[in-house]
Amino acid sequence: MTDDRWLRRYHPADDALVRLVCLPHAGGGASFFHSLSKEVAPAADVTVVQYPGRQDRLSEPPLLTVRELADGATQALLPWLDLPVVLFGHSMGATIAYEVALRLEARGTGPSALVVSGRRAPSRQVEANVHLQDDDRLLAEVEQLDGTDPQVLRDADLRSLILPALRADYTAIETYRPDGGGPLSTPIHAHTGADDQHAPLDDVRAWADHTTGTFTMETYPGGHFYLTQQTTALATSLRRLITGL
Numbered sequence: 001m002t003d004d005r006w007l008r009r010y011h012p013a014d015d016a017l018v019r020l021v022c023l024p025h026a027g028g029g030a031s032f033f034h035s036l037s038k039e040v041a042p043a044a045d046v047t048v049v050q051y052p053g054r055q056d057r058l059s060e061p062p063l064l065t066v067r068e069l070a071d072g073a074t075q076a077l078l079p080w081l082d083l084p085v086v087l088f089g090h091s092m093g094a095t096i097a098y099e100v101a102l103r104l105e106a107r108g109t110g111p112s113a114l115v116v117s118g119r120r121a122p123s124r125q126v127e128a129n130v131h132l133q134d135d136d137r138l139l140a141e142v143e144q145l146d147g148t149d150p151q152v153l154r155d156a157d158l159r160s161l162i163l164p165a166l167r168a169d170y171t172a173i174e175t176y177r178p179d180g181g182g183p184l185s186t187p188i189h190a191h192t193g194a195d196d197q198h199a200p201l202d203d204v205r206a207w208a209d210h211t212t213g214t215f216t217m218e219t220y221p222g223g224h225f226y227l228t229q230q231t232t233a234l235a236t237s238l239r240r241l242i243t244g245l
Helices: 030-040 066-080 093-106 135-143 150-154 156-174 202-212 231-244
Strands: 019-023 046-051 085-090 113-117 186-193 216-222
Touching: 019 030, 019 066, 019 093, 030 046, 030 231, 046 066, 066 093, 066 156, 085 093, 085 231, 093 113, 113 231, 135 156, 135 186, 186 202, 186 231, 202 216, 216 231
Parallel strands: 019 046, 019 085, 085 113, 113 186, 186 216
Antiparallel strands: none
């Protein structure tokens, strides 16, 4: 098998028995998961989704809906279903991972587990219109999440590079409405920062309503991007899950 434009493998583990598929947050690229991939491998063959419009796909137009992002990721994953798959998505990536899980289950090739991070359950949607605000307001929203180096957001040249994908992602996630599919039979495991104001604990706990299978939830010190400080703890939990499979 060879990687296509949607998938990256930073630490290939060809002898692994499970494939961990990671899906990034709004504005994020595949490289965000490089450290997590290094800590999880070789317990799993870590494969990271690269959305259009960022990093090495910068020349491609970004997609504007969760449906398109999930369709593209699902199609790219079809040749990689030779191993049991665990889907892991952070923030927007959790919603996309959920939609990918629905698509895979519909094909009869559902994942072994869905791991969602820093994201409200689809049933706990809130109205937001950041994608309609001007560039400064959009970047201010991103900066207060503490997931992006402020120097990047204040550099005019770098801002111009990241803004199209960032606005597209916010458009996708803020206009997303679940279509009533599910619940999944795939087990769901939720992870979140204890101080994440964008994913209140009760709203994360509501992921339990989206599966008929097992549901677990783990919290960590930190906010929305808790996983940048808690990479080792998160990797340990993921390895434990993978080993159990």
